[in-house]
Amino acid sequence: xxxxxxxxxxxxxxxxxxxxxxxxxxxxxxxxxxxxxxxxxxxxxxxxxxxxxxxxxxxxxxxxxxxxxxxxxxxxxxxxxxxxxxxxxxxxxxxxxxxxxxxxxxxxxxxxxxxxxxxx
Amino acid sequence: xxxxxxxxxxxxxxxxxxxxxxxxxxxxxxxxxxxxxxxxxxxxxxxxxxxxxxxxxxxxxxxxxxxxxxxxxxxxxxxxxxxxxxxxxxxxxxxxxxxxxxxxxxxxxxxxxxxxxxxxxxxxxxxxxxxxxxxxxxxxxxxxxxxxxxxxxxxxxxxxxxxxxxxxx
Numbered sequence: 001x002x003x004x005x006x007x008x009x010x011x012x013x014x015x016x017x018x019x020x021x022x023x024x025x026x027x028x029x030x031x032x033x034x035x036x037x038x039x040x041x042x043x044x045x046x047x048x049x050x051x052x053x054x055x056x057x058x059x060x061x062x063x064x065x066x067x068x069x070x071x072x073x074x075x076x077x078x079x080x081x082x083x084x085x086x087x088x089x090x091x092x093x094x095x096x097x098x099x100x101x102x103x104x105x106x107x108x109x110x111x112x113x114x115x116x117x118x119x120x
Numbered sequence: 121x122x123x124x125x126x127x128x129x130x131x132x133x134x135x136x137x138x139x140x141x142x143x144x145x146x147x148x149x150x151x152x153x154x155x156x157x158x159x160x161x162x163x164x165x166x167x168x169x170x171x172x173x174x175x176x177x178x179x180x181x182x183x184x185x186x187x188x189x190x191x192x193x194x195x196x197x198x199x200x201x202x203x204x205x206x207x208x209x210x211x212x213x214x215x216x217x218x219x220x221x222x223x224x225x226x227x228x229x230x231x232x233x234x235x236x237x238x239x240x241x242x243x244x245x246x247x248x249x250x251x252x253x254x255x256x257x258x259x260x261x262x263x264x265x266x267x268x269x270x271x272x273x274x275x276x277x278x279x280x281x282x283x284x285x286x287x288x289x
Contacts, residue, residue: 008216015209015210015213016123017123021199026202032135032138032184036129037129040126040129040142048216054218055227064245070235071158077256083164083168084263085267088144088266091270091274092273095273096277098277098278107184
């Protein structure tokens with residue numbers, strides 16, 4: 001059992017970070033903080049992919065004489081794309097938050113719900 | 121370290137310090153990527169995650185005002201959901217290959233071909249670059265399309281609002 005945990009601690013770290021992000025997204029009412037939680041969630045997925053690409057004793061995947069063992073380059077390519085897409089989605093989310101604040105003078109979910117009830 | 125920062129972000133009430141901790145978190149994850157031999161990912165994460173994203177969050181904070189109170193609602197349901205999901209995920213890790221195992225399925229299919237052939241076929245020593253820009257160039261084109269769409273969305277969201285304000289005045 002202990003050996004199992006020691007072999008797979010990278011997944012445990014990812015799950016811990018992912019659950020921290022999920023908790024922030026569900027529990028906190030401030031929309032900016034929700035987006036930060038979403039970022040933490042995304043980073044945990046990046047770490048999951050990159051840690052799966054790691055090979056014991058390997059180096060960075062750059063061809064150079066004297067090195068034969070490389071980490072898997074494919075997760076790196078995937079995650080490079082994912083990082084750029086994540087910043088794009090974050091930018092759209094932030095633009096939405098700024099717009100919500102201009103319209104309602106609040107970015108707190110509970111206050112927004114109250115405003116919505118009053119308008120009805 | 122990463123986990124401590126994430127938990128500090130949960131506990132922190134001031135939104136400005138939350139954003140700063142988010143930047144620190146990105147930088148820590150970038151150093152973690154260096155340790156895992158993913159240098160390209162590390163400098164992208166340091167530039168995009170710790171740099172641009174923090175700047176974007178700070179400008180959004182400047183536009184919304186930093187005196188926002190961080191109120192919270194009922195804790196029990198979110199904690200329950202998070203614990204159940206986490207337990208399910210931890211249960212599923214028991215089938216995953218061990219960390220750093222060279223015989224894991226992810227290393228045995230197409231990756232060896234890229235590592236052995238890309239030096240001759242493309243002539244770039246960095247395998248990540250040759251996969252990204254040559255073998256998978258269409259995916260990268262798609263990524264550029266996504267970024268372009270996001271840019272248009274941001275410009276529409278912020279620009280239309282400015283137009284309506286001018287109408288009022």
